[in-house]
Amino acid sequence: MNLLKKLLARKPLSRVRIAGGEVEFEVGRNKTVLESALENGLAYPHDCTVGTCGACRTRLLSGKVDAITPFGYTLSREELEAGYILACQAVPETDLEIAVELGEGGQTLRTTARLVALRELTHDIREASWEAEAKLSYRAGQYMNVTWPGAPGPRSYSFSGAPVEGGTTRLTTFIRKVPGGAFTERLFGEDMSAVPFAIDGPHGGFWLREGEGPILLISGGSGLSPLMSLLSDAVAHGVARDAVLLFGGRAERDLYCLDEIAGIAGQWRGSFDFRPVLSEVETPGRRFGMVTGEIADAIATLGGVAGLQAYLCGPPGMIDAGVAALVAAGVPLGDIHYDKFTDASTRTG
Ligand SMILES: Cc1cc2nc3c(=O)[nH]c(=O)nc-3n(C[C@H](O)[C@H](O)[C@H](O)COP(=O)(O)OP(=O)(O)OC[C@H]3O[C@@H](n4cnc5c(N)ncnc54)[C@H](O)[C@@H]3O)c2cc1C
Ligand code: FES
Known part of the structure; x- marks a missing residue:
């Protein structure tokens, strides 16, 4: 039976617990789990809504769903075997029980914002500071969506600063220039300070989970942004868990925030090991290779996988390789959290 016939034959409503x-x-007739969750005002983790970013990954505990596009385009074999689905592509066939972590408070805010400062971090990454008209509250690790007049669609940027109690109008993000990119080419090439940006957020489910075990953080490029937020916030809250931060770049010129990371290491209450990894230029004192190739060694430093949580942020290829390496090392998928920085090329690919 083709999908359309299946959809028409489906019973009108399913309940999701x-x-x-x-x-x-309740999930309306022919709707996805994500669509209905959002209609019900839930802060369900999501981003692309078209099955490519993995942000809406959800564990299906019972029941059956149809996949609009196969989950295997985005989820790993390990995730599929463990029962993960993509809520944005899942149309219930029966009542469902799922496991997913909703965002805090369930409230997202839409407001306007101006770009008020840009700071060079590397040859292709800038810290962009935004001043919003209304205060936004977020959890360390979350992101906002940004649009501008005439934008082809929203762009997502993770907050780099630690959250402020009660919210803040000053928002900072690290943004990498993507050659040919509709937004980032403009950001790096012209003065956008007068542009009335529309922002909405917070979004995403990437934040530090409770626990006492060690944490392994893995980032590449501007993927450091949410990790800086998460680490600064953890310092402010006196988190005393052992941590390793792997940071991948091609060459020394791709590394940044080294002083800030040293500051975090100095205040961290457990052990804190910062390991930059360079993939193209062998450099004395630096690890050489793919950042994900350092995962097994980092896990050994942290005393093994017991209680370990992993947090990955950066380009999709790095995340896929990282998740595979973590699973191979024995880290349960439920303890692996990531944000894939997808863009127009990875979304359509
Ligand atoms: C949850 C999340 C958080 C993110 N956080 C950050 C962050 O903190 N920092 C950061 O730097 N980025 C982040 N990103 C990525 C960011 O949202 C943008 O995708 C990125 O900045 C590129 O935007 P752009 O408009 O410049 O490029 P786009 O216009 O999206 O283009 C990207 C590339 O795709 C090519 N392209 C355009 N259209 C097509 C097409 N139809 N087919 C194939 N290729 C095409 C372009 O030539 C270009 O090379 C995040 C993404 C997600 C999903
Ligand atoms: S929101 Fe479902 S895969 Fe991106």
């Missing part, structure tokens, strides 16, 4: 809490919602 989120395990471990009181949350239950």
